[in-house]
Amino acid sequence: MVLNELGRGITSALASMANAMVIDEAALDECLKEICKALLQSDVNVKLVAAMRSNVKKRVNVEELAAGLNKRKIIEKAVFDEICAMLDGGGDGDEKKAAAKDGASGSYGVRKGKPHVVMFVGLQGSGKTTTCTKYAYWHKKKGWKPALVCADTFRAGAFDQLKQNATKAQIPFYGSYEETDPAVIAQQGVELFRREGRDLIIVDTSGRHKQEAALFEEMRQVAEAVKPDLAVFVMDGSIGQAAFDQAKAFKESVEVGAVIVTKLDGHAKGGGALSAVAATKSPVIFYGTGRGHQEVFMLLEAYKHYAKYA
Numbered sequence: 001m002v003l004n005e006l007g008r009g010i011t012s013a014l015a016s017m018a019n020a021m022v023i024d025e026a027a028l029d030e031c032l033k034e035i036c037k038a039l040l041q042s043d044v045n046v047k048l049v050a051a052m053r054s055n056v057k058k059r060v061n062v063e064e065l066a067a068g069l070n071k072r073k074i075i076e077k078a079v080f081d082e083i084c085a086m087l088d089g090g091g092d093g094d095e096k097k098a099a100a101k102d103g104a105s106g107s108y109g110v111r112k113g114k115p116h117v118v119m120f121v122g123l124q125g126s127g128k129t130t131t132c133t134k135y136a137y138w139h140k141k142k143g144w145k146p147a148l149v150c151a152d153t154f155r156a157g158a159f160d161q162l163k164q165n166a167t168k169a170q171i172p173f174y175g176s177y178e179e180t181d182p183a184v185i186a187q188q189g190v191e192l193f194r195r196e197g198r199d200l201i202i203v204d205t206s207g208r209h210k211q212e213a214a215l216f217e218e219m220r221q222v223a224e225a226v227k228p229d230l231a232v233f234v235m236d237g238s239i240g241q242a243a244f245d246q247a248k249a250f251k252e253s254v255e256v257g258a259v260i261v262t263k264l265d266g267h268a269k270g271g272g273a274l275s276a277v278a279a280t281k282s283p284v285i286f287y288g289t290g291r292g293h294q295e296v297f298m299l300l301e302a303y304k305h306y307a308k309y310a
């Protein structure tokens with residue numbers, strides 16, 4: 001699994017520094033070189049890697065650290081914080097993003113207390129429909145009352161797929177075989193579930209085959225119709241650097257506030273996700289590791305776990 005490999009690479013770089021006789025500028029440079037190598041091998045964008053390296057260098061001035069301080073711990077913490085910051089996407093104090101990052105409230109992406117509408121966007125095949133159900137199921141287990149709306153009228157079979165997934169996970173769903181306007185279906189579904197007192201209404205959208213003007217216009221219309229509290233960009237973990245352009249294009253039509261990376265159970269290196277984080281300035285909140293509705297994890301939590309060299 002990619003996170004393990006990346007975690008191992010970083011761990012071994014830090015360990016080799018710890019074994020150095022003296023921790024000086026040269027030892028720090030050598031350690032950062034190894035960490036950068038591990039990040040690049042995991043498909044993390046070179047600019048992000050360079051930024052991480054220079055941020056750590058700015059934070060830690062080895063020569064100036066007083067004798068007696070544990071230099072290794074200070075460097076480890078700086079590296080850990082910078083990598084977590086890459087996964088967090090910075091954010092700008094915006095309430096939606098704050099909610100997306102807030103794991104303490106028992107959720108990732110939304111906060112309890114009022115009905116929420118979460119819209120999922122992403123290209124066809126990225127794993128959006130599967131991820132909608134996982135997201136719903138994860139929250140259901142935490143005591144939320146989720147519901148799923150299929151606003152994909154483009155792909156034949158989209159509604160059947162969502163219906164099947166939702167039925168397996170025992171989550172109410174809404175869709176239509178007749179209505180062709182996705183914005184109308186989305187609005188009807190959201191209204192219905194609001195009336196029924198559902199507190200997490202998840203809207204799955206169309207992805208088409210590639211980025212095209214019609215898709216982004218459709219996303220704008222659906223967002224206008226349902227006014228989502230959060231828009232989640234779903235990306236296939238194997239797309240690598242293409243994640244930046246994809247995420248940026250979606251962000252231009254919908255205010256993306258979080259990223260979910262799928263298919264990390266395969267050979268995907270997953271580091272491209274950090275490009276999506278950079279493009280949307282939004283945190284990665286979950287990653288998918290399988291086709292079933294239970295196979296979803298919180299990336300940040302997992303990463304913190306590995307980064308702590310457990």
Ligand code: GDP
Nearest residue numbers: 124125126127128129130262263288289290291
């Ligand atoms: P959508 O077109 O974006 O809605 O994508 P789907 O949800 O239909 O997923 C496309 C394919 O990827 C399906 O065959 C899913 O079973 C599969 N898939 C989705 N998420 C994952 C994942 O995390 N791991 C694996 N191995 N397959 C996944």
